[in-house]
Amino acid sequence: MICPECKTEQDFADGRCAACGAASAVRCPKCRGWVAKGEKFCSACGAKIPSRADRIRAAHRSKERQETQHNVNRGRRWMLVVAVLTLFGGVFSYFSGMSEVDKQLREADTAFSGMTPAERDARLKEELGMTWQEVIDHDRGMVTFQMAALVGLGVIFIGLWWWAQTNAFAAALIALLLYGTVMLVSALIDPASLLKGIVVKVVIMVALSSAVSAGYRQRSQVRRRAA
Amino acid sequence: MDPAEPAPPASPDCISCGRPLKPEAAFCSACGHRRGDPPVDRAALVQAKVRKLQRIESGWVGIRSLIAIYFCLLGGAALTSVLGKATDDFTAEAAGSGIIAFIVVIAALRHRRELAECSRTAGFGWKGYAGIVVASLAIVFVVHTYVHGLDRLFKLRMESELNPFSGRHPAWAFLLYAAAPALFEELGFRGVMFGLLRRSLDAREAILLSAIAFGILHLSVPMLITHVPLGLYLGWLRHRSGSLYPSMVAHFLHNGLVVAGGTWNLWPGS
Numbered sequence: 125m126i127c128p129e130c131k132t133e134q135d136f137a138d139g140r141c142a143a144c145g146a147a148s149a150v151r152c153p154k155c156r157g158w159v160a161k162g163e164k165f166c167s168a169c170g171a172k173i174p175s176r177a178d179r180i181r182a183a184h185r186s187k188e189r190q191e192t193q194h195n196v197n198r199g200r201r202w203m204l205v206v207a208v209l210t211l212f213g214g215v216f217s218y219f220s221g222m223s224e225v226d227k228q229l230r231e232a233d234t235a236f237s238g239m240t241p242a243e244r245d246a247r248l249k250e251e252l253g254m255t256w257q258e259v260i261d262h263d264r265g266m267v268t269f270q271m272a273a274l275v276g277l278g279v280i281f282i283g284l285w286w287w288a289q290t291n292a293f294a295a296a297l298i299a300l301l302l303y304g305t306v307m308l309v310s311a312l313i314d315p316a317s318l319l320k321g322i323v324v325k326v327v328i329m330v331a332l333s334s335a336v337s338a339g340y341r342q343r344s345q346v347r348r349r350a351a
Numbered sequence: 352m353d354p355a356e357p358a359p360p361a362s363p364d365c366i367s368c369g370r371p372l373k374p375e376a377a378f379c380s381a382c383g384h385r386r387g388d389p390p391v392d393r394a395a396l397v398q399a400k401v402r403k404l405q406r407i408e409s410g411w412v413g414i415r416s417l418i419a420i421y422f423c424l425l426g427g428a429a430l431t432s433v434l435g436k437a438t439d440d441f442t443a444e445a446a447g448s449g450i451i452a453f454i455v456v457i458a459a460l461r462h463r464r465e466l467a468e469c470s471r472t473a474g475f476g477w478k479g480y481a482g483i484v485v486a487s488l489a490i491v492f493v494v495h496t497y498v499h500g501l502d503r504l505f506k507l508r509m510e511s512e513l514n515p516f517s518g519r520h521p522a523w524a525f526l527l528y529a530a531a532p533a534l535f536e537e538l539g540f541r542g543v544m545f546g547l548l549r550r551s552l553d554a555r556e557a558i559l560l561s562a563i564a565f566g567i568l569h570l571s572v573p574m575l576i577t578h579v580p581l582g583l584y585l586g587w588l589r590h591r592s593g594s595l596y597p598s599m600v601a602h603f604l605h606n607g608l609v610v611a612g613g614t615w616n617l618w619p620g621s
Contacts, residue, residue, distance in 0.1 A: 165383035167376035172383060273572035294556055297414070298563050301421055305567045308425055312432050312570075340414060343551070344407045 128160050185345070192342045196292040199335020200285055203299050206328060207281035210306075214274030221267035229260060277306060293339030300332040366390045410551025417547045420458045421564055424539065427451050428570055441519060441527075448531040455539040465546025466538070466595070474592025483588070483597055487604035490584070494577045494605075495612065501573055521614045528610045533603035540565045540582070541589040541598045558586035581605065 126133055129146035141148050149158040154171035165172055174182065236244045236256075245255040254262060281299065288295035307325055311318035365372050367384035378385055382393075431447025438446075459466055475483075540561050548557035562582025566575045585598040592598075 159380070163380040165378055165380050167373055167378050167380040170378035170383050170385055269573075276572055276575075291556070294552070294560060297418075297560060300418070301564055302567050304422060305425060305570065308429050309570050312429055336414070336418075340411055340551075344411070347407055348404065 126160065128162050185349075189342075189345055192338055192345060195334065195338035196288070196342055199292065199296050199331065199338055200288045202328060202331040202335060203281055203285040203288060203295070206299070206303060206332075207278050207285060210274055210281060211278035214271045214278060217274060218267060218271035221270060222264070225263045225267055229263070232259075277302075288335075288339070291339075293336065293343050296332060296335035296339045300329070300336055303328060303332055367393070406550065413547035413550040416458075416462065417544055417564075420454070420539070420543065420547075421568070423454045423458075424451060424568055427454050428568060432570065441523065444527045448527050448535070451539075452531065452535045455535040455543070458543045459538055462543045462547060465549075466542050469542065469546075469589065469593060469595045472592075472594045474588075474594025474597045479592070479597065480600060483601045484604060486584075487601060487608060490581065490605055491608040491612070494581075494609070497577055521610075524610045524614060525607060529603050529606035532606055533599050536565070537585070537595055537599045537602055541585055542595050545586060545589055554590045558583060558590055562586050 127141035127144060127146065127148050129148045130141060130144040132143055140146065148161050150161055150173065151157070152159050152166035152169060152171055152173065155166060155169040157166065157168050159166050159173050163173060164175070172178075236247075239247070241256065248254060248256055248259060252259060280302065284295040284299045284302075307318070307329075363371060365379035365382060365384055365386075367390050368379060368382040370379060370381040372379055372386060376386065384391060427447065427450040430450055431443055434446050435443035437443075544564060545557055545561045548560055552560070562579050562585070565582035565585070566579035569575075569578050585601055588598040588601055589595065
C-alpha cells in the first residue's frame with residue numbers, strides 16, 4: 125500500500141508507515157485490513173471508510189434518532205393516559221348513571237303510586253311507547269351500553285399503546301383521530317361536557333399531534349437510512 | 352472464445368469514476384465500484400435518491416392534508432347531528448349530505464392527482480362485479496344480525512340508522528343513504544385519503560388507516576365493529592382493482608340493501 129505521506133510503497137504494521145512512521149492508515153470496518161487515510165472505500169472489500177464528516181453526521185443522526193424515540197415514547201405514554209382515563213370514566217359513568225336511573229325510577233314510581241300496573245303501563249305506552257318494565261330495561265341498558273362503549277374505547281387505546289411499539293406513526297394517527305372524534309361526540313351528547321377538563325383535553329390533543337409527527341419522523345429516519 | 356487465448360488485461364482505470372485502480376485492488380478506493388462490474392449510472396442513482404427523499408417530504412404534507420380533511424368531515428358530521436335535533440330527519444340528512452359532498456369535492460379538486468389513476472379504469476371485469484353483488488348480500492346479513500343482537504342485548508330499542516323518511520318517496524332514502532355516501536364517501540376515503548396515505552405508507556397500512564378513519568367518522572362506537580371491517584373490505588377493493596368504482600358499487604349495494612330492508616321489512620326480525 126502507498127503511504128499518503130511519503131508516497132512510497134510500504135507495509136503498515138500498526139497503522140504506521142514502516143518508512144516515515146506517519147499514522148497514515150486506518151482499519152477497514154468490514155474486513156479489518158489497512159486502508160490508506162483519505163481513501164473513501166476499501167480496495168479489498170469495497171466497504172465505505174467513514175470520514176470525519178461521516179462520523180460527525182452519524183453522531184448527529186444518532187442523537188436525532190434518540191430524540192425522536194424519546195418523543196415517540198412520550199406519545200405512547202399519553203395514549204396510556206387516555207386509555208386509563210377512559211376506563212375510569214366508563215366505571216364511574218356506570219355507577220353514577222345507575223344511581224341516577226334508580227333515583228328517577230323511584231320518583232316515577234311515587235308519581236304513579238295511585239295507579240294499577242296496567243294503568244301505569246297504558247299511560248307510559250301512550251307517552252313513551254314503552255311499558256314500565258321496558259322503561260326500566262331501556263334506561264339501565266343505556267347506562268350499561270355507555271359503560272361498555274367507554275371500556276371498549278379504553279381497550280382500543282391500550283391496543284394503540286401496544287401497537288405504537290412497532291408502528292408508532294399509524295397508532296398515533298389513529299389515536300389522534302379517535303380522540304378528536306370522541307371529544308366531539310361527547311360534546312354532541314352533552315354540550316356542557318366540552319368545557320369539563322378542557323385544559324387536559326387540549327394537552328392530550330397537542331400531545332397526540334406531536335406523537336403523530338414523532339412517529340412520522342421515526343419512519344422517515346428509517347427510510348432515509350435505507351436510501 | 353479460444354481457451355488458449357490469454358485474458359485481456361484488466362482496465363487500469365475505474366470504469367465508473369475514471370480514477371486509476373491499484374493493480375491488486377478488487378474495488379476502486381475512490382468510488383467503491385467493483386472491478387469488472389459494468390459502469391454505474393451515478394446520475395440516475397442520485398436522482399432516485401432525491402426522488403425518494405421528495406416522496407418522504409410529500410408524504411408528510413399528505414398526512415397533514417388527511418388530518419385536515421378528516422376534521423373538516425368530522426365538523427360536517429357534527430353539524431348534521433345538530434341539524435338532526437333541530438329539524439326533521441330528511442332536512443338534516445339532505446343538508447348533511449350536501450356538507451359532506453362539498454368538503455369531499457373541494458378535497459378532490461385540491462388533490463386531483465391522487466384520483467387521476469383510479470378514476471380512469473373500471474378495475475374489475477363482470478365476474479368481479481358479480482362477486483361484489485354476492486358479497487354484499489352476505490355482508491348486509493351479518494351487519495343486520497349484529498345490530499339486532501346489540502339491540503336485544505342492551506334492550507335499547509334503537510331505531511335503525513337508515514329508516515326511510517316518513518311521508519316521502521323511498522327514492523329519497525336511496526338517494527341520501529345509498530347513492531350519496533357511495534359516491535362522496537368513496538371519493539373521500541378510498542379516493543383522496545387512500546391516495547394521500549399511499550404517498551408514504553404501504554398498501555396494507557393505507558387500507559387499515561382509511562378503514563379506521565371511515566369507521567370512526569360514523570360517530571358510533573358499536574358501529575366501529577361493523578364499519579371498520581367494511582372499510583377494510585372497501586379499501587381492499589380499491590387496492591386490488593386500482594379503481595374507485597368497485598368500492599363505490601359495493602358501498603351502494605350495502606347501503607341500498609339496508610335501506611331496502613328498512614323500507615319493505617325484508618330482513619328477519621325487522
